[in-house]
Amino acid sequence: MPPPRKVDLLPEELKSWLQVALRERGFADYEALAEDLNFRLEEAGAELRIQKSALHSYGQEYKEFVKYQEEASAWASGWMQENGLEEEAKRHNVLFQMVTTLAFKVMQSQMTKGGDEIDPKELHFLGRMLKDVMASSGMREKLIADDRKAQAAKLDAAVDAGDIDADAAAKARKIMGFG
Numbered sequence: 001m002p003p004p005r006k007v008d009l010l011p012e013e014l015k016s017w018l019q020v021a022l023r024e025r026g027f028a029d030y031e032a033l034a035e036d037l038n039f040r041l042e043e044a045g046a047e048l049r050i051q052k053s054a055l056h057s058y059g060q061e062y063k064e065f066v067k068y069q070e071e072a073s074a075w076a077s078g079w080m081q082e083n084g085l086e087e088e089a090k091r092h093n094v095l096f097q098m099v100t101t102l103a104f105k106v107m108q109s110q111m112t113k114g115g116d117e118i119d120p121k122e123l124h125f126l127g128r129m130l131k132d133v134m135a136s137s138g139m140r141e142k143l144i145a146d147d148r149k150a151q152a153a154k155l156d157a158a159v160d161a162g163d164i165d166a167d168a169a170a171k172a173r174k175i176m177g178f179g
Helices: 012-024 030-043 052-083 083-110 120-161 166-176
Strands: none
Touching: 012 030, 012 052, 030 052, 083 120, 120 166
């Protein structure tokens, strides 16, 4: 088993700092970035030092990840704007499917590794992502319930205004599945 990359050994707060610094510097200036990171490591009392070539390799990987993340976000944002607010539950479903697809790709990449190659940090991340995906299904149910409540209010308003009678509203509720 090859040794872990030094970047993967960084404490979480320094890895987060590195990701922000990479984006701010436009994924360039790796020499200065290595100096800044190594200074921070020294201040933290860590013996770990990272060369610019290791940062460049990690930076290119992270740059690709950020690119895909931005593309997915732009697509989702455009799609949401095109479809209006009343389509909120459908939008949530599409976003849920996108995250589920990403989780599947991560799981698939882990499945091809041998037991000694699997990084526990990646498994922790995957577990957290799956937990978030499962938790978001509750949000979807709430969106659907809110939409049904709004539809029911419109039916009540139509009955109050005399546009339809109460029997028709009750039948409409039954047909739409919430009455």
